[in-house]
Amino acid sequence: MKARILLFSVIKDLLQREAIEVEIPTGSTVEGLFAQIVHQYPAVTPWQQVARIAINATYAPNQTVVHEGDEIALIPPVAGG
Amino acid sequence: MTVTIQLVEHPIDVAASYRMLEDVGSGAVVLFCGRVRDTNDGKAVTAIDYTAYPAMVTAECARIWDEAATRYPLHRGIIVHRIGRLPVGTISLVAGVAAPHREEAFAGARYLIEALKERVPIWKQES
Numbered sequence: 001m002k003a004r005i006l007l008f009s010v011i012k013d014l015l016q017r018e019a020i021e022v023e024i025p026t027g028s029t030v031e032g033l034f035a036q037i038v039h040q041y042p043a044v045t046p047w048q049q050v051a052r053i054a055i056n057a058t059y060a061p062n063q064t065v066v067h068e069g070d071e072i073a074l075i076p077p078v079a080g081g
Numbered sequence: 082m083t084v085t086i087q088l089v090e091h092p093i094d095v096a097a098s099y100r101m102l103e104d105v106g107s108g109a110v111v112l113f114c115g116r117v118r119d120t121n122d123g124k125a126v127t128a129i130d131y132t133a134y135p136a137m138v139t140a141e142c143a144r145i146w147d148e149a150a151t152r153y154p155l156h157r158g159i160i161v162h163r164i165g166r167l168p169v170g171t172i173s174l175v176a177g178v179a180a181p182h183r184e185e186a187f188a189g190a191r192y193l194i195e196a197l198k199e200r201v202p203i204w205k206q207e208s
Contacts, residue, residue, distance in 0.1 A: 008134055009204035054202070057137040073134055073202070080131075080162060080203030081115050081174050081194065 001026050003033055003066060006073040011051065014043055024066065030055070031062040037074065044074075051076050084146040084158035088138050090165045093172045102157045102179040109186035112159075112177035113194055119169045126207045131164040131173060134202040138162065145196040149178070152192065153185040160193060162203055 004021050012018060022036045030053045038045050053060050054073040066072065085101045095114060102110050117129050142160045149155060157179035167173055176193045180186040 006134070008202065009132060009206075054134075054137055057134075057140040059200075071136075073137065075134070075137075075202050076204065078198075078200065078202055079205045080133075080201045081198045 001068050003028075003036075003070070003072055005033075005037065005053075006071070008073065009076045011044060011047055011074055011076050015041060026068075028066050029062060030060045030064045030066065033066050033072070034062075047074075047076060083156075084143070084150075085161070086139055086142040086146070086159075087161045088133055088135050089161060089163050091163070093161050093163055093175050095172065095175060098159050098161055098175045098177065101159045102177055104156045104179045106181060107156045107179035107186075108181055109183040110177065110179045111183075111186040111190040112175065113190055114172050115174035115176075115194075117167050117169050117171045117173055121207050124207070126169060128166050128168045128208050129173070130166050130206045130208065131162075132204050132206075133162070133164050137202045141201045142197065145193060145200065148196070149189050149192040153178075153180060153189040155180050155185065155189045158189070158193065160197065162197075162201075164203065 003024050006019050022040050024036050052075045055070045146158050155178045161175045163173050178189040
């Protein structure tokens with residue numbers, strides 16, 4: 001299934017895009033999704049340890065299953081306040 | 082327990098934020114204002130560009146409020162963050178609570194601010 005990932009801040013600037021799409025097997029977890037993102041977009045590799053995936057506006061642990069239609073976001077380290 | 086959560090692109094009205102915390106059962110109000118400072122890591126700053134993931138800002142702030150209000154007897158809360166290009170001296174964040182006594186008011190406000198800085202999807206770029 002196709003997964004569309006919203007990009008923000010430094011990663012958005014790095015890839016010069018507001019969103020990317022990757023193909024993942026049905027039943028993939030967040031961990032698998034991230035691995036596919038890095039595989040398709042190697043420039044994201046340095047961010048793999050510090051960026052987080054959010055699904056439907058909630059941080060998602062690695063074992064969370066990704067479903068069709070989920071709103072997925074790649075969240076670099078935040079800096080509000 | 083009532084909370085106001087806003088992500089804005091206009092100047093934050095501190096007096097209006099305080100009024101959102103009015104409650105006759107609360108003897109203590111703690112209202113924090115975060116401002117753009119003129120230095121960061123030893124470098125001069127003239128402005129900060131704030132960006133955000135709006136849907137998740139609201140959702141995560143709501144979760145943070147629920148956690149704070151579970152830990153402390155808070156009656157009212159407010160979190161207002163401004164995004165866009167903010168010059169030095171501009172208020173970027175107002176966060177506060179109203180509670181019966183000062184102990185929980187200070188602790189609750191601190192909880193909101195620390196959790197926001199750690200979790201809420203807002204980013205900044207100094208220039």
